[in-house]
Amino acid sequence: MRSIYETTTEIRVGDTVSVLSGKDAGKRGSVERLVAPGKVVVTGLNIAKKHQKPRQKMANGSQAPTVEPGGIIEVAMPLALAKVAVVCPKCDRPIRLKAGRTADGKKQRLCGRCGTVIGGKKEAAK
Numbered sequence: 001m002r003s004i005y006e007t008t009t010e011i012r013v014g015d016t017v018s019v020l021s022g023k024d025a026g027k028r029g030s031v032e033r034l035v036a037p038g039k040v041v042v043t044g045l046n047i048a049k050k051h052q053k054p055r056q057k058m059a060n061g062s063q064a065p066t067v068e069p070g071g072i073i074e075v076a077m078p079l080a081l082a083k084v085a086v087v088c089p090k091c092d093r094p095i096r097l098k099a100g101r102t103a104d105g106k107k108q109r110l111c112g113r114c115g116t117v118i119g120g121k122k123e124a125a126k
């Protein structure tokens with residue numbers, strides 16, 4: 001399903017992005033999900049440590065509860081869209097996206113520098 005936050009020229013789930021500013025500046029990761037307007041969660045980036053208590057959970061169909069261990073877990077926090085840029089596979093650097101159209105009139109995203117189509121096969125992912 002497409003998220004309501006997705007538009008033609010914006011970042012999508014699965015894109016490789018580079019962080020432009022903040023503590024993870026220069027690092028790259030893959031977009032895991034889109035959250036509130038203008039924010040994305042990138043796998044392995046903007047990690048925050050969360051202190052989790054152990055908790056019991058009833059697994060479906062089983063009699064005994066399973067215990068989720070507590071401890072410090074690492075969670076990827078959302079990053080503002082303004083802080084990340086999609087990496088063009090051809091230019092190998094963060095670029096701006098440009099809107100374009102395929103021969104049959106469908107919208108697609110292009111690299112603002114070299115014109116390479118970015119993430120054309122996205123729809124099949126979900």
Ligand SMILES: [Zn+2]
Binds near residue numbers: 092095111113114115
């Ligand atoms: Zn490019």
